[in-house]
Amino acid sequence: MKTSHNFKLTAAAVMLASALLTGCNQANSSTAATKADAVVAIPVEAVLTRQGQISSSYRTTATLEARAEAEVISKATGIVQKILVEEGDKVTVGQLLAVLDNERQQYSLNKEKAELSRLSSELKRMEEMYQRQLISADVFEKLKWQFDSLQASVSLAELALKETEIRAPIDGVVARRYAKVGQLVNQHATQSLFHLVSNQQLEAVVHLPEQQLAQARVGQQAMLQFAGMTPVNAELVRISPVVDASSGTVRAVLKVANAQQQLKPGMFAQVQLQFDVKTDALLLPKRALMSTDNTQTVFVIDSEHKVSRKQVHLGYQADNTVEILSGLELGEQVVIAGQSALKDEALVNVVTVRQF
Template sequence: MESLSKFKLALPLLFVAVLSACGNEEKAKEEEKYAIPVETTTVIQGDVSSFYSTTATLEAPLEANVVTRISGLIESINVEEGDRVTKGQLLAVIDAKRQRYDLARSQAEVEIIQQELNRLKKMSNKEFISADSMAKLEYNLQAAIAKRDLAALQVEESMVRSPIEGVVAKRFVKQGNMAKEFDDLFYVVNQDELYGIVHLPEIQLNSLRLGQDAQLFANKQTDNSIDAKVLRISPIVDPQSGTFKVTLSVPNQDAKLKAGMFTRVELRYDTHTNVITVPYNAVVNQDNQFALYVIDGENASRREVTLGYREADTVEVTAGIEPGEQIVIRGHQNLKDQSLVEVISELDVARAQQ
């Protein structure tokens, strides 16, 4: 009787186990038949360059601190910050009444001495004229002319002019202020071309050459680059930092860059032409082993590859794949070797995103 009750209890359990096993088999079959949607692209050939990334500080090669040469009251200011000026353009005027009086007095002294010399030279009886007197007058005339020219220079220096072409970056004085000799009045900078100052480790010294291409990125949030070139390479290495100075020539005609900015720089060392290239986001990196998923019929095969140069979102493949093959660029995170896949076109992806 007891064995009969055990049999009745085991029979339902057996049915449950059988049904569970059948369910697992059906589920496994469904998983096997489920195709993973992926997006693919064709392996092509192209050019890829090698870069060294670092940062650079931008400097203006032409800049000038405009100072006073004479003391005086600022009568007028003709420019403001942000104004573009040409070389020799009038920036400000300093009161020069005292200097003009000195110029007039010096000019009068020159004329008096010249008249005296002319009078003596016209005398018919030269015996009454001593050679020492004539020489003294000649020396006095030269000294008076020098004094007059100095006074004229001070009058001219009351007209403050720009020594270079550029933009007024700073104005340090106001109209009506009293300016002392050598006080700063304006800071003028020319930013049509900028210098990018880069400090590279000593190991990179042999990889650089004059005229080498570089790319600058002023904004970390954008991929827009500015072409630059290596202008100067310092022949010495700083013993404290182990770096050497490199100066880049950066065109800036559109004035998008400003002196003092920090930028990201990529120096182009070498370029491999006509090599196999793939999107970098298609590469699977697992334990420093790189692989791509290649479309093989209805399946995706995992294939290990060897990488070369990387430039932005493109990477060179030196071994493991051939041009013309189809590789997975989206959806490969869910793949395994020989996974069943369904290739979705870019049009299907765009429609799904709408």
């Protein structure tokens, strides 16, 4: 009877141990499954595709140039007597900049005028005699030719005197003053006395690659960025009809308004030329794209938090944004961070839906 009782106790102990072991195994299996689920749900960041404005543009650099500038030289020979402007002064067309010694030109003009006055009196007297047929037509005509020739000489003397006054040929600013009081100026030496530049309107010359020529049009807008300044608007006003064979580029000129004269010739600018603008394009951040063999793909998140890889076709591209021509719909949720660890049908945990 003792043996039977001991056997019952041993069997009960075995059953209890088995039950405990089974419970532990089930608990361990449940914990493992929970951990497996956490690993599968990969954390990602996403955005929603949206409609917005994007432009087709080309970026390059340029140096500002004055639209009009002039080296002022003297057409007369003489010594500089007066200088009326300095560097940085604004000048207008015709404004007096400097004066040369003009005593010799003044004497020459006075002589020619006196001779013209004498000949004018003689011509008047001869005309009366000609009307009365007291002199021949040949004599009268020769005197008229002499009078006309002397009138031209007076005009030349007046011009020579006028040329001793150095005047501004354009509106602008005195960039350099080379002339000095007492300096001998030789009209045959073509020496520069002043350098004038027009700051009211500047130009920026850019060289467009040949493949961009089809999109470039006169009248298109551009944005110029200078160091430490707010962006400045410009307009494409001229496109060369010739492609430079050595560089494969086309010369294009931008007009830059400078009414406040904050910009100066020679300043360096970053240029963004806008070829076309779309106001209702389907947009996506560039960071969402994955490129493989020239094919662009993205991961799209469905309602069950699973992703699928889709191929997209791109249109215009901006700094951080691209236009989607096909492959996505408006409002779809697209992964922008964490996509390197994803594959089709992967379960994701969307940590953040960012705005762009």
